[in-house]
Amino acid sequence: MKPKHHVFVCMNQRPPGHPRGSCGTAGSRPVMDAFAAELEKRGLFEQVFVTGTFCMGPCDQGPTVVVYPEGVWYGRVKPEDVGEIFDRHLEKGEPVARLRIM
Numbered sequence: 768m769k770p771k772h773h774v775f776v777c778m779n780q781r782p783p784g785h786p787r788g789s790c791g792t793a794g795s796r797p798v799m800d801a802f803a804a805e806l807e808k809r810g811l812f813e814q815v816f817v818t819g820t821f822c823m824g825p826c827d828q829g830p831t832v833v834v835y836p837e838g839v840w841y842g843r844v845k846p847e848d849v850g851e852i853f854d855r856h857l858e859k860g861e862p863v864a865r866l867r868i869m
């Protein structure tokens with residue numbers, strides 16, 4: 768089975784007050800939960816894979832989400848953004864410009 772999109776959500780958690788911050792302290796858990804809920808609701812298990820990762824680099828812009836095969840990087844993603852990422856990017860192939868960091 769080859770998915771159409773693979774979404775990586777940084778779940779790295781550093782202690783509060785760490786100088787680099789982290790996606791975990793910025794709220795990546797609720798973002799991951801929103802991706803899981805949206806995947807369930809839309810039944811796209813064979814088209815979209817969602818994987819939690821460790822640090823991917825831009826910690827100060829977290830929660831960081833990367834979507835392949837396009838290699839689109841999203842930053843400061845909130846749970847309420849996830850539906851739009853599905854609607855526009857994962858279902859229509861149009862990245863959400865307002866969330867892009869790379």
Ligand code: FES
Binds near residue numbers: 779790821
């Ligand atoms: S902690 Fe998420 S990108 Fe570094």
